[in-house]
Amino acid sequence: IIVAERLVKTYGTGAAAVHALDHATLSIAAGRFTAVMGPSGSGKSTMMHVMAGLDSVDSGTVRLGGVELTELSERERTVLRRRKVGFVFQSFNLVPSLTAAENIELPLRLAGKRADSAWVDELVTTLGIQERLSHRPNELSGGQQQRVAVARALASRPEVVFADEPTGALDSRAGRALLAFLQRASREFGQTIVMVTHDPVAAGFADRVEFLADGQVVDGFDHPTA
Amino acid sequence: IIVAERLVKTYGTGAAAVHALDHATLSIAAGRFTAVMGPSGSGKSTMMHVMAGLDSVDSGTVRLGGVELTELSERERTVLRRRKVGFVFQSFNLVPSLTAAENIELPLRLAGKRADSAWVDELVTTLGIQERLSHRPNELSGGQQQRVAVARALASRPEVVFADEPTGALDSRAGRALLAFLQRASREFGQTIVMVTHDPVAAGFADRVEFLADGQVVDGFDHPTA
C-alpha cells in the first residue's frame, strides 16, 4: 500500500546541513501492523510525515495506494490525506478550542464523512476517555490527550493509520490496552498501521519492525516479540 | 526540602467534578532522587505543578525549603520558583522563537544569574545536543526538544529539579544516558530531583519511588531496582 524509494530530505546547506532522510527506502504491505524504531533524531517522524503526504522531499518517490505523492500539489496531497490517512502526531496537535469529542470528529467532518457512532463509542470506551469527551485538551492530562489523538486518527477508519509514539505518555496498563486495540484493528479489520516507537514491548505487538539510523532504513524483520 | 500535606485540587463542580488531587500527602528529602509513578490521569503532573509553585490548591499545605507556598501571592511564588526550581514539562514548553541555546539560558537570565559555562557545556555534551544549539524548537525532533528542556531545567543548578516524564520521547540509549546523568547530579552534587515516569527502568535510577492513584499517594518504597 505504501512504497517509498530513495527518499532524501535535507535541512540547511553546506557544513550545517542536516540530513533528516538519506536515500531511505521502505515498503508497507496493506493490512499489516509495522513498527518503526531508531535513535532520537534518526528520521522516524520525518519519514512518517513524508509517507502520509504531510511533508515534501528533495528527491525520491512515495506511492500511497498507487498514487505518486511527489507529483501532487500541496492541495491535492491534502485532499488525498483527508480521505485515506489518519495521523497520531508525536505532539498530539489537538485543537485547543474544541472539546475531545469535537477533536475526534474533526477529520470526519473535514472529509465530508458521517461518523459510525458504534465504532466511535467502541474506540472511546476501549481508550478509557468516555467520561472526558466534553473537556478541552488543556483540561486533560498528557496521557488523556494522547488517547484523544489516537481516537481521532482511527475514527474515520482510514486506509492507513500513522502513529508517532502513541504510547509515549501512557502508563504500561493504558499503553498495552491501546496496543492490543491497534493489533485487533489490524488483524480483524485489516487496518494498515505504521507506528513509530522507542518501546520494544510496543514493537512486539506489530507484524514487522523496520529500523532507521541516520536517515536510512538499515534493518527489518518479521514477527518481533518483546 | 518539600513537605506537601493533604493537598486537594478539584476541577468543575457537582457530578462532573474531577478530583485531580484528593488529600495527597508527600515529603521529598533534600539531595534525594525521587520517582513518582501512577496511571494516566492519577494526578502526577498536577502534584508536580503544585509542589513547584506553578499551580494553586483548594486546600492543604506545601512547604518548599521551609517557605509555605499556599500563603504566597502568584508574584511571590514566581520569584521563589525562579530562584529555587527547575522544571521539565511533560510537553516541553520551549519558546518557539528562541534557539536551543537561548532556551537553555532563559531561566538563568530571568533569575538574574550568570551561566556557569563549564557546567552548561557538560550538560549539553552529555545530552548529545551540542551541534543543535543554534536551531529553534521546530527544527528539532521530539527527543531533541526534550533534551533541550532537560538542559534548561538543570542549567541554573536550582535547589530542586522537577522532571515530568523526561525520557518519554527518547530511545532507550539516550534515555539511559539522561537518567545516569540525573543520578550523578543527585549523588555527586546533592541535586534534589523529583521525576514522574511510567518506565520502571527509569524508576530504577531513583533512590525512592512514590505511587499515586486517583489523586492520593498510596504507596512508596526505597531503593527500587528495575
Ligand SMILES: Nc1ncnc2c1ncn2[C@@H]1O[C@H](COP(=O)(O)OP(=O)(O)OP(=O)(O)O)[C@@H](O)[C@H]1O
Ligand atoms: N483544567 C482541568 N480541568 C479539568 N480536569 C483537569 C484539568 N487539568 C487536569 N485535569 C484532570 O486532573 C486529573 C489529573 O491530571 P494530571 O495531569 O495530574 O494526570 P497525570 O497523572 O499527570 O496523567 P498522565 O500520566 O496522563 O500525564 C486528570 O483526570 C485530568 O484530566
Ligand SMILES: Nc1ncnc2c1ncn2[C@@H]1O[C@H](COP(=O)(O)OP(=O)(O)OP(=O)(O)O)[C@@H](O)[C@H]1O
Ligand atoms: N526544520 C528542521 N530544520 C533542521 N533540522 C530538522 C528540521 N526538522 C527536523 N530536523 C532534523 O532532522 C532529523 C530527523 O528528525 P525526526 O524528527 O525525523 O527524528 P526522530 O527519529 O523522529 O527523533 P525522535 O525520536 O527524537 O522523535 C533530526 O536531526 C532533526 O533535528
Ligand SMILES: [Mg+2]
Ligand atoms: Mg520523532
Ligand SMILES: [Mg+2]
Ligand atoms: Mg502528566
